[in-house]
Amino acid sequence: MTFRTHTLGWLTAAAASLLLSASLLSVPVSAQEGAHEQPTPARQSWTFAGPFGKFDRAQLQRGFQVYKEVCSNCHSLSIPFRTLAQPGGPEYSEAQIKALAASYKVKDGPNEAGEMFERAGRPSDNFPWAFANEQAAAAALGKSPPEMNLLAKARKYERGFPLFLIDPFIQYQELGPDYIYALLNGYSKADDPNYNDYYPGHKIAMGAPLSDGVVTYTDGSPQTLQQYAKDVASFLYWAAEPSMEARKKMGFRVMVFLIIFAGLLYFTKKKVWADVHGDAVTTH
């Protein structure tokens, strides 16, 4: 009977494919061991993970403080001040942002006399960078530090087989912040300030930027390296994906709508097709 042999065909195929993939995968793993000298960053728990994930405002504000007091000495962050007041972010008040912007000097011009001049920052200005250009930064630091507005999306690490196939289902998107957190905690050699466990090739031009107590929090959060790293990684993820909360919120509505719609269509389809069988379509 066709049913049995047909199923058999599928089964043989499935079995053959399993065998094939198993044999394929067992070989390359060992061949790769040498190339993979960096440990895999550990998965952290983030408030913004998962379908209902949201940023923790206080954490974003602490993360921003870490950025401002430490990272901004070297790294640029090309986003306007005003974004820090937008919904779904650190949500500072308009007044706080005005004051923050005004505390920076911004280059503008040319004016009517044809000269460039400095003025106090406005909320629509981008954060200015500590260096005039990449060459100046590279000359001072050995290498130009990467721009931070997309950094948390511009880094990933190898998940490997079969984890990478599971990731879309468990919605694992936070590879970037996990890597940044690991990197900031990854300075393991006291005698080599430029050795990092997680940086590809280990030789990193950035010495450990954070250590316990370097930033003073006002909300009573622990002033430890781990806490700083977590806060700044969250902040950088927000900076790279400022629309994340709006996206997930809309996503849930779209999903609910589509699932109900699909259900209705399914039952309509069943009803329409109910009178179709081997003989001619019965028309009513």
Next chain:
Amino acid sequence: MSGPSTYVPKSALGRWFESRLPIGGLIHSSFVVYPTPKNLNYFWAFGGILSLMLVAQIITGVVLAMHYTPEATMAFSSVENIMRNVNYGWLLRYLHANGASMFFFAVYVHIFRGMFYGSYKAPREVLWILGVIIFLLMMATAFMGYVLPWGQMSFWGATVITNLFSALPGIGEPIVTWLWGGYSVDNPTLNRFFALHYLLPFMIVGVVILHVWALHVTGQNNPAGVEVKSVERDTVPFTPYATIKDAFAMVVFLILYSWFVFYVPNYLGDADNYIVANPLVTPAHIVPEWYFLPFYAILRSIPSKLGGVIAMFGSIAILAFLPWLDTSKIRSGRFRPLFQIFFFGFVIAAMGLGYLGSKPPEGAYVIAGRLLSVYYFAYFLVILPLLGLFETPRTLPATIADDVLAKGGSAILAGAAQAPSTKG
């Protein structure tokens, strides 16, 4: 199945118009009364899904193009501007970027469907070849689209792929310079890729129209692979039967699409493409988008550059010859026990090649890539030609109606066959 329509519009204005331009009749005969085999399963919904995705790509693409700047120093930041400052720009961009992946996912299902059920066989050879042309145009479109955000992978992907032409003896180098519009991938390259990326989808629309036209001349194939003998007994009218079934399938597909867009929008993308293009820094691994990986693996399996290029283009071109390489008289794989094993082997080989395409070309990966490439070509050039001569097929149902009645085999695949046989 086509021919002059008997459609008569209800309104006087409609009749006036119809006698001057019978477009209503065209739609009526193509999407309302058009007879569809009643045993079609959900693999047949992917044609509709593909049309939906083409329209989605064009709509999101045209709106993106209103905000995008095709200039090398501004392209990357204009995409970031779309993501951050344009109203729902993040939505448009994620819809478009993930839409390309969904489009390819659907086209691969569609192609494998055709390969399993023998949809390429007479009288559908032209229909099949038009499909292969659409596939090629899609690949060209997606490749050029991926260059537009001007990230590291855009730039280096474009460099690697356009450089392939340099393998051609003698004319290779001049062709590459001509493609680039200079001596490296740069602003002129970006400009022409944008122009072509805008143009090609509309060429796809044109070929899709031919594809559907050819389909409506020969009629659809079906899981049993036997032709329609009686429109009365073997088919149901497109509307409402196929319309409602396709609509259901499309919405389920949209759920998958939305999952990617709203929850894991960057899963399918490369992190390096969030770094602006830099001709002085080569990324550690240059990897194309997932939908090109099997072909990329074939390219790298051949030790010579020219050989690799020929093998890669050959692996796509060979699809067009499928109608003449498969010697079996039986259309549907359901009735070909040996074919089934080799076919699923082929599916696995293609996926295996996809996996290997994402790995560095070294050690065991290269050996596995070569083995699977050999199987890929052998499937077309050795297995299919010989199988038709030696295989003993199972007995075919006499008609589609008989296939629906003998539920057994079709119960796994055929959605249509689930209908209870109580008289309505």
